[in-house]
Amino acid sequence: MAEYSCLVVEDSPMMRQLLVFALARIKKLTVTEAEDGVDGLRKLSGNRFDLIITDINMPIMDGLKLVKRIRSDEAHKNVPIIIITTEGSSEDRARAMALGANAYITKPIQAPQVIAQVKELLRIE
Amino acid sequence: MTEEHDSDRDRRASDIPLDLDRERETFVKSFFRQGVEFTERLLGENTVLREQMGELSRHNARLRAQVASDDAIRDLLKTIEKLEREKEHLLDRSNALERTHRLEEGRSEELEHELNDLANLYIASYQLHTSLSPRRVIRQLKDMLCQLVGARAVVFYAVNTGQEVVPIGTEGIEADGLEKLVVGEGPVGEACLTGLLYMRDDVQPGTPSSPVAVVPMMVEGRPVGAISIVSMLPQKRGWVSVDRELFKLLGAHAGTALIAANVYARIHDPIEALDGIIENLLRRTPSQFSPPGEE
Numbered sequence: 001m002a003e004y005s006c007l008v009v010e011d012s013p014m015m016r017q018l019l020v021f022a023l024a025r026i027k028k029l030t031v032t033e034a035e036d037g038v039d040g041l042r043k044l045s046g047n048r049f050d051l052i053i054t055d056i057n058m059p060i061m062d063g064l065k066l067v068k069r070i071r072s073d074e075a076h077k078n079v080p081i082i083i084i085t086t087e088g089s090s091e092d093r094a095r096a097m098a099l100g101a102n103a104y105i106t107k108p109i110q111a112p113q114v115i116a117q118v119k120e121l122l123r124i125e
Numbered sequence: 126m127t128e129e130h131d132s133d134r135d136r137r138a139s140d141i142p143l144d145l146d147r148e149r150e151t152f153v154k155s156f157f158r159q160g161v162e163f164t165e166r167l168l169g170e171n172t173v174l175r176e177q178m179g180e181l182s183r184h185n186a187r188l189r190a191q192v193a194s195d196d197a198i199r200d201l202l203k204t205i206e207k208l209e210r211e212k213e214h215l216l217d218r219s220n221a222l223e224r225t226h227r228l229e230e231g232r233s234e235e236l237e238h239e240l241n242d243l244a245n246l247y248i249a250s251y252q253l254h255t256s257l258s259p260r261r262v263i264r265q266l267k268d269m270l271c272q273l274v275g276a277r278a279v280v281f282y283a284v285n286t287g288q289e290v291v292p293i294g295t296e297g298i299e300a301d302g303l304e305k306l307v308v309g310e311g312p313v314g315e316a317c318l319t320g321l322l323y324m325r326d327d328v329q330p331g332t333p334s335s336p337v338a339v340v341p342m343m344v345e346g347r348p349v350g351a352i353s354i355v356s357m358l359p360q361k362r363g364w365v366s367v368d369r370e371l372f373k374l375l376g377a378h379a380g381t382a383l384i385a386a387n388v389y390a391r392i393h394d395p396i397e398a399l400d401g402i403i404e405n406l407l408r409r410t411p412s413q414f415s416p417p418g419e420e
Contacts, residue, residue, distance in 0.1 A: 014252045014265070015272045021244045086271065088360035106360045108275040111241040112234070 003028040004122050005047075009040035009054040009066060010084070015107075019053060019084070022111035026118060037061025041069060049079055050122055053114075056085040056096070064099055071100035080121040084109060242367035245273050246374055253375075253382050257389040262382050266352065266375065267296040274368050275361035276354045280333060282306065282313055283350040283383075290317050290351065298355055303333055313353050316341040320348045322372055328363055330356035340372045342380030349380045 006023060008031055010016045016033050023031050032049070034040040036058045044052075052070065056063035063083060070076045080102040085092070088106040096104055103117050119125075249269050256262055263281060270276035278297035282290045290306035290313055309318040316323050316339040323339040331337045333355055340352040352375060392398045 012268050012272055013255075014248055014268050017248050017252070018244060018272070021248065022241070025240075086275075086277075086358055088358060107271070107358065108273055108361070110238070111244065112237045 002030040004050040004124070005030050005032065006051040006053060006118070007032050007034060007040060007043055007047075007049045009034040009037060009052065009058070009063065011036050011055060011058040015055065015084075018109070018111070019114065022109075022114050023118065025111070025115060026124065029118075029122075037063065037066035037069075040066050044070070044073070044076055049076070051080050051082070051118060052076075053082045053084060053118075056083060056087055056092070064096060067096065067099045067101055082114075082117055082121065084114070238366075242370065245367050246370055249273060249371055249374055250378065253378050257386045257395075259383060259386040259390055262379075262386045263294040265382075266379055267294075269371075269375070270352070270354065271296065271358075273371055274354070275358045276356075277358050278355035280313075280336075280353045280355060281350065282317070282353060284308060284317050284348060290314055293350070298333070312336055312339045313351050315339075316351045317348045320346070322369070322376060324364065324369065324372070328357045328361055338372065340376050340379075342383070343376055344380040344384060349384070352379065 004026075006029055008016055008019050008023070010019065010033075016035075020031050020033065023029055032043055032047070034043045037054075038061045040052075040054065041061070054063040054066055063085065067081055067083070070079065070081065081100065082103045082105060083096045083101045084105045084107065085096075086107045093104045102121055105114060105117060252265050252269065253262070256265060266281065267279060270279050276296075279295065280292050280298060280303060281294040283293045285291050288308045290308060292300060292303040292305075294300075295303065306314045306317075308314050311334055312323050313336065315321075320341045320343055322341065323336075325331070325337050328337055331354075333353065336353040336355050337357060338354040340354075341348045342350040342352065389398055
């Protein structure tokens with residue numbers, strides 16, 4: 001029985017697959033995939049998630065706009081958000097954190113790093 | 126007989142002279158006095174002896190207690206020694222367990238990374254063959270290099286029939302400034318000649334003529350093109366073990382995927398693409414059945 005649910009918003013199918021692979025190693029965590037920010041909002045609507053992982057550079061709606069929308073939404077404003085992106089500058093990081101992201105991971109990702117971050121935010125031992 | 130004896134005694138007493146009687150009385154008194162003194166002295170000595178005996182008893186008790194205490198101390202010392210040995214044994218065991226735990230932790234971390242590497246390789250291989258469109262194959266390759274390796278600028282080259290190395294796609298770099306290269310010249314041309322993977326030791330940004338890495342795309346042991354990685358993402362500090370493995374995988378599969386996609390692009394129908402497969406499967410090829418040189 002799943003205890004936690006996570007939404008992964010990423011336009012690259014490869015990256016999504018990689019994240020799903022990594023997150024599958026966390027017990028009792030179910031993962032829902034979304035292809036971009038708009039798809040992410042659709043998946044968020046009417047559903048409860050314990051964690052959101054999003055890319056920044058995506059078509060239609062990028063990750064930063066998505067974070068902004070989530071933080072202004074009463075139902076999801078407190079859900080932890082992890083940004084996973086190729087943008088590694090401190091300005092990009094500061095911008096994402098200022099919008100309300102809880103963690104920032106740069107690509108190429110290492111699965112153990114993502115798993116550790118997810119566990120920390122979900123307070124899983 | 127008895128009467129005779131009594132009268133004899135009375136007679137004698139009356140016969141004793143008076144001074145002798147006094148002398149006897151003096152003697153008796155003196156005797157008794159001395160007896161008293163002697164008794165008193167004996168009593169005094171007895172008291173002293175009693176006190177000494179009491180003292181000796183107490184001393185004896187103290188000595189006995191001391192001996193008992195020494196025995197207890199000896200027992201305690203033995204117990205302490207035994208406990209010390211047990212402590213050392215437990216410490217040794219604890220240290221051994223600690224070492225094992227650290228080794229296990231290290232191994233577990235190693236396994237995590239290996240699992241991560243294998244997942245990367247699996248996903249790369251899986252994604253590479255999900256499309257039969259040349260454009261999508263190139264997109265998959267770009268994505269793979271960016272997401273899994275951390276490449277920022279990449280150029281894809283193909284070897285043409287005139288032994289030229291022609292740029293066929295780019296990512297993160299303008300295609301306009303790129304020129305045809307010659308097989309055997311420069312890192313890209315050399316990779317297209319030798320089929321050997323080229324990786325610089327560092328990952329500092331390079332140029333199209335001096336890239337960070339070149340992956341030759343091999344088909345049936347022959348280079349058909351190359352992937353030139355010109356620069357990496359700034360956060361990429363160095364190569365990791367899986368990078369080389371991923372390059373090997375791309376080298377072995379990217380060319381095949383591109384050729385398959387390119388051939389399929391002229392057909393547009395998967396059923397049509399399988400047309401004639403039975404004849405092709407039944408066709409006897411020299412390399413399949415005979416040792417080299419016997420045909």
